[in-house]
């Protein structure tokens with residue numbers, strides 16, 4: 151102990167004191183009880199001098215900190231604030247030509263102290279204005295944040311993005327609305343400093359977050375609970391420490407959404423698909439797995455299914471975090487990204503779960519070995535399992551679960567009854583029925599593609615001709631978005647969404663029990679993972695349409711703009727070339 155202190159140079163010199171040690175009574179130290187208190191410090195924290203004073207090894211106990219008025223204070227744990235080491239540190243502050251702050255010492259809890267010692271609050275003080283120290287300013291920042299959340303929730307945004315650019319006076323606020331990354335007029339030209347302070351204040355309410363303070367230098371995750379118009383909203387925080395500054399993405403999870411009575415039909419599922427899902431839910435035991443990309447609405451669909459379960463079934467959910475409030479369900483949030491204790495909590499939860507005599511369990515996303523094991527455990531125990539995973543088609547769900555990342559055994563997956571139903575879904579913008587126009591208008595004077603680039607009428611003629619050949623369909627039925635919008639759909643803030651009215655699902659499904667050869671194919675590892683739609687797969691094809699064909703069907707009903715189909719799947723030209731390779735006559739459209 152003493153040896154290490156001597157090495158760190160924090161014992162009083164044996165002789166020749168250059169500066170007398172200032173004796174300090176621990177009771178005089180100011181207690182900083184929370185990060186909230188910390189943000190009220192005036193002068194504010196400027197930077198940790200831990201490295202400069204070569205006392206990094208003591209960072210868990212005490213730390214010299216320069217404040218914004220250039221003076222230096224000593225931050226310490228309660229039991230060290232009046233100790234010899236702190237006194238010696240105070241002496242060295244003077245020795246190095248710094249003025250000691252008044253008050254000179256602060257008492258903090260270990261996590262806050264560490265955050266300060268590691269300079270995790272440095273940029274905050276760089277941007278934290280003096281005004282942030284005062285309570286009214288903090289309230290103003292909190293309500294500015296609330297305003298952004300409310301705007302997003304009221305407009306049905308799935309994400310709120312705050313991209314801080316330290317080198318710019320102004321930073322960016324964007325939303326994901328109807329799957330598009332848009333910048334509403336209302337939040338343009340926001341001062342970088344205000345946005346940064348706002349995020350710092352918002353982080354103070356974080357639950358299950360890593361870090362006592364918002365730290366632009368590290369990746370942070372956590373969640374926030376807010377109320378908007380009397381509805382509970384959960385914000386899942388993920389910040390990226392980008393080169394220009396932190397980029398914070400807040401997923402807006404409106405927890406009551408499932409209770410608003412959206413059924414599968416309202417989400418956009420077709421009658422035959424609803425029938426298959428309901429049949430799968432009727433029988434007890436086995437898994438229903440939903441696949442799709444991030445933001446494809448899998449969780450909404452799952453919440454809708456769980457809500458429709460009868461009262462006499464005991465439902466338990468394990469999620470990270472709970473996304474929707476499901477009536478009658480016993481919901482559990484298990485955070486799984488934050489180290490060993492979280493993993494232990496997950497394992498304990500699962501062990502208890504198996505003794506809970508439930509009939510139905512919603513298991514958040516299967517994305518790693520841990521959740522893969524949980525899936526095997528539950529799906530093998532005779533309960534209904536509902537879950538999601540990332541896979542590019544219904545046919546590839548099994549391959550994804552059997553992949554090295556997840557490691558569910560192929561024999562297990564191929565056991566009849568384990569996989570009841572595999573569904574793949576995408577979300578597509580729904581056309582406003584009041585103002586959409588015939589796609590044939592593209593032949594009048596050309597028009598823009600979904601990428602915003604103008605194309606000549608001739609290009610569109612080819613494109614529509616390809617659609618007709620591929621699907622043997624009547625292209626006169628196709629409708630496209632009217633970019634001007636109408637009174638029914640026009641929004642004052644985001645012109646990109648004029649002519650649209652929410653989103654609709656395009657889906658495909660496989661019932662392994664009704665797909666001869668499917669389970670046998672799953673039992674044998676395939677060489678290389680194939681991507682693309684299920685009609686390139688080797689098992690005996692089901693007569694079901696793919697999600698892309700389902701989307702074309704919706705386009706022919708005038709529900710979606712055919713130009714929106716290609717980005718979510720693949721280009722029609724690629725489809726045509728694939729058909730030529732496989733020698734098939736054409737693609738199907740669900741009738």
Ligand SMILES: [Zn+2]
Nearest residue numbers: 582585636639
């Ligand atoms: Zn309209």
